[in-house]
Amino acid sequence: MEDADIIWEESMSVSFDDVTVDPEIIQNMKRVITLSVVNGIDNSYGLLAKKNLRGALLYGPPGTGKTHLAQAVARDSQANMIAINPSAILAPHVGDSEALIKALFSLATKLSPCVIFVDEADSLFRRRKSSDKSWERSLINEFLQQIEEIHTKKDDAPFILLATNRPADIDDGIL
Structure with missing residues (x-):
């Protein structure tokens, strides 16, 4: 995967x-990360009692520190981080992007605890339309399947952080 960095x-x-x-955002991020990454899923606390929370969306204008926040989250939770740009996943041949997504999740599981950080997520996971071709949907479908597998795992599942400055353009399934 080109344009992907493993940050130990x-x-x-x-x-x-x-x-x-805002300090309140930092406290909330610390709480979610501690409960879901460091300690494994704790289904007895707040939102985690209702949802298996294994990810978050960071959004805001360019230059507001989304990437720095993702690195701080990984460091605070003592997790490794895989930072992905869209060009690391988008492949010219049908099926290659899906294989890269599978490899990404497999690697993240092996590097557990791990945070997968996807920057510019709106360019990878744009809203699906009825006019899309099947190969255009397959990347989102594969990512969603890998996320679904996370829900069945316990200790070694990666935490997913997506960053964007265009949250309204992200597919509803990803959100």
Whole structure:
């Protein structure tokens, strides 16, 4: 996967102190990450009692620190991080992108605890339309299938962080 970086937990230098964001957001991110990544899923607390929360969407204008926040989340949870840009997944041949997504989730499971960070998620997971070709939908379908498998795993499932400045353009299934 080109344009993908594996960032080892011990080499991350960005912390929550380096991120300029509302302290309440940081506390909420810490709580969700601690309950779902560090301790495994704890289904007895708040939102986690109702949903198997294994991901989050970070959105805001360019330059607001979404990538830094993702790195701080991974560092704080002592997790490895795989940072993906759309060009790392989009392949020119039918089926290659789906294979890359499977490999991404397999690698993330092996690097557990791990955070998968997908930047510019709107360009990978744009809203599906009835006029889309099957090969245009297959990337989203494969990602959703891999996410579904996460819900059946316990300890080694990666936490998924998506970042975008266009959340309204992301497919409803991904959201």
